[in-house]
Amino acid sequence: MIQKLKIFLKDLKKNQIAIRNGQQQIWASQKLQTLFKNEVFIPQTSWSLEPETILHILNIISIKKPKNIIEFGGGVTTLYIAKLLKLQNYKTNFISVESDVDWMLTLKNQLCDNDLISFVSQIHAPIETIDSKYSYKNQQTWYSTAAIEEGIKDISHFDLVIVDGPFGGSTPYARFSAMPFLTDYTSIKTTWLLDDTNREYEKEIIREWTEFSKLSCRIFKRYSVLEKNSEFDLSSLKI
Template sequence: MLENKLEKMEKTLLQATKDSSAKNTKDLLIVQNRLYAQLESLSWLQRRLSIQGQLPPLRGWATSPDFLLKLHTHVMASQPKVVVEFGSGSSTLVTADALRQNGFGQLFSIEHSSHYGKQTLDTLIAENLQPWVDLRVGELEAWNKHHLCPSDAEKPPFWYPERLLKAIEGIDLLLVDGPPGGTCEFARYPALPALFERLNPGAQVWMDDTVRQEEKDICQRWADDYGFNLEYYPLEKGLGILSRA
């Protein structure tokens, strides 16, 4: 009887080892495929860009290569005259490059961090892209209008200073990649309420990081409240695009 128990235990352990090995192999393939997709996107993006230097690091909190490739392709194809982004960085450089290749257009880049704003500005100057970008920097301020953030939340809602949005009209593309999610719950919600009246009829709104539920909830609320069609794209960090029919 003891031998039977030992044999049964051995078979169980062997099967568990096989199952674990199969799962590890599957997980490794998923990671490998995701990494390949980003390297492939980066390769195609570098072919499209006209910059002489290198892009900032595109890992961690930075925008992913697949998003940047889609953004550069869209800007060159749709040829927007006015682009607004919340959160500067690699997307600023990529958008400005596409505008320069188009030969017209203006990017208004809204940033809350003077540190990251300076990094972005230095890169733009080095690549002679500064004329295509109006970079505006200002610390976040209390947002006193409607917000998805609960009234009893630990962190009250904050947003970019209203003065940074002065004289921005006729927006064709709105990119939302800030402020940081840790600012408050649903931190990016004010983007559309703040600029909805300034969007052109055919404008699109792009929300990065829709692998996170908060960003999805914001997108759905925008779609419901402002009459947009909403489509998600399975990029590394997710992308939600709102547009009108």
């Protein structure tokens, strides 16, 4: 009887956590929707960042006003960032790196339809074999570094780096290379966000990045943020 009660209470706690998380995502979705008119449909799939994660990114941009932003893996976040930059009239260079040319064109059409294309510079960087100086353990591939270097040649420092690509199944530790590749373009003032740190490879990546960068790491349910220890927590409001 006692064992059954323990199991019941454990399941109840799990359900309560799931309900709270669901409520949090609904609240974040409603907050994000205020950026667009009701007739605009923003596609979100299982590949997309969660609404709460996107809201955290927008909080960082709104409060810290980064001059240069780069994201690896374009998608719904690209649209929301571009919309915020337009609404706030920020003079920000926003670069979106994408490996899939068809998806990049789809995203470009979405940006054009919403009059946001001028707020994003897209870089098509195919997945290719990565130089060992940027790889980790048995990682084999990453984005084309030549394509990215050409696209960011006029930028000396990134204030915000968002890593939601490449596709995690493309190679072990698929997203590791972002930090070593951007070493000369970032500093202790840079904020990093890595999505999917609830997965084993990404858990190890964020540990390695934390050790390498000496930045403070905040781990959330599905993503992690690296920044100076003195920075305020800019994650979305908890309801």
